[in-house]
Amino acid sequence: MSYDIIKSLKIKQDRRIIMTKKKILTVVPMSDTYKEKLKEVSEGCEIMYSTYEDVSREMVQEANIIIGNVPAWMIGMSKNLELLQLNSSGTDAYMGVNILNDRTIMTSATGAYGKAVGEHLFAMLMSIQKKLHVYRDNQNRCDWSDEGQVLSLTGNTVLIAGLGNIGLSFAKMMKGLDSYVIGIKRRKSECPEGVDELHTMEELDELLPKADVVVSILPNTPVTRGIFGEDQFKKMKKNAVFLNAGRGNAVDTEALCNALIRGEIYAAGLDVTDPEPLPQEHRLWNIKNAVITPHISGDFHLPQTLDFIADIAVENVRRYLSGEELLHVVDFQTGYCK
Structure with a gap:
């Protein structure tokens, strides 16, 4: 042998x-x-x-x-x-x-989780843009009211912070609605299919004023904590929708509440919050232009x-x-x- x-x-x-x-x-x-x-x-x-x-x-x-x-x-x-x-x-x-x-x-x-969380974000955004959450609230009060103007589903500029599998999945869905997609990653690389521009986190603030939809899919790291604060919300368009399905502590919750109440941004869709679970007495629950789900976009749903x-x-x-x-x-x- x-x-x-x-x-x-x-x-x-x-x-x-x-x-x-x-x-x-x-x-x-x-x-x-x-x-x-x-x-x-x-x-x-x-x-x-x-x-x-x-x-x-x-x-x-x-x-x-x-x-x-x-x-x-x-x-x-x-x-x-x-x-x-x-x-x-x-x-x-x-x-x-x-x-x-x-x-x-x-x-x-x-x-x-790309499919599950991407679809959840997509559905949340559609609901917000057409005020379905507001009409659902009205339905629960048997209130037949016209809630006025809505946003278009198509032709939006979408900024995605955290362009991993979930971000790319969401990007592809938005491209189907003729959106212009800007991605943000930690490191510069080739621009992936379904994304029109690719940038790094250092460029976040200068990109915010361009976006109709701002999405955070950032993990919990020392660099990302509180990255969306008062200054960032003030840089966004007044008709911007902010979505978060990464980690709640990427956002200064009080700054977000203030921005929503003052009308500095149009609305927020949140599957994660800080703190989490969100205490029953927290004012975020009762802000009309906030849509909240209890961190369920992923898991095994x-x-x-x-x-x-x-x-x-x-x-x-x-x-x-x-x-x-x-x-x-x-x-x-x-x-x-x-």
């Missing part, structure tokens, strides 16, 4: 030995189809299934690979955890001290999202056990994917 064949057999044997030592915990509610796929790519591994509600600290501490957003406190610098595959694109809950050890790789579900997440998770487990490059590895310095 040749040396190369012996070496190949040894590599396969070593890989099987390594794999048998891996304990995989998933709290993502996978279908039988994806459970079978996970079993196929992790032959020899022990797979534990739980739910977000029932998972225990003991299960988390035993796992070498975790699929899903288990409570961060349960991880507590686990020495066993090698790979944490999140079911979210946001990573901020796991970026603090005493959560992940230096050996743990964290990967996100970036790419799984659109059934396809769960399949997208499972696809990413199974592929990353396969890659990890095969020693291949992983998808959507999180940079602990920035909170973004590398």
Whole structure:
């Protein structure tokens, strides 16, 4: 038997030995189809299934690979955890001290939420532009009133801060309505399909006066916190619609409330707020030109999202056990994917 064949057999044997030592915990509610796929790519591994509600600290501490957003406190610098595959694109809950050890790789579900969150933003914008939220309020009061002028759905200039998968999904929908789309990213790159201009965050303030629709899909990072404040809202058009489906703390909530009440902008559609959950006594609830949903645009409300997440998770487990490059590895310095 040749040396190369012996070496190949040894590599396969070593890989099987390594794999048998891996304990995989998933709290993502996978279908039988994806459970079978996970079993196929992790032959020899022990797979534990739980739910977000029932998972225990003991299960988390035993796992070498975790699929899903288990409570961060349960991880507590686990020495066993090698790979944490999140079911979210946001990573901020796991970026603090005493959560992940230096050996743990964290990967996100970036790419799984573009369809769901993009469609939610799109629907929210349409509702605001045609004042459907106002007429719904009137309906609840049995009030047959004419609420006056509305905005056009077509031909808008749309500024998207955070041009990842969600931003691109929303951009493509808006291009279908003959919109001019301006994207903002952290780093300059080639302008993607469906976007007319691409800029960096440093140019945000000079771009705001051009936009009819301003969309924030920014994560929670030190750089993005409070990036939309009093000055930014004053730079926007009076008929501008502001949408946020990233993180609530990208916005100074009190500044937004003031801008809405004073008529400095037309309206806001918010799936995220700061604070969150929004307290019942907060004045934002009662501002007529604000539309609020309780951070539900993503999650698993659109059934396809769960399949997208499972696809990413199974592929990353396969890659990890095969020693291949992983998808959507999180940079602990920035909170973004590398």
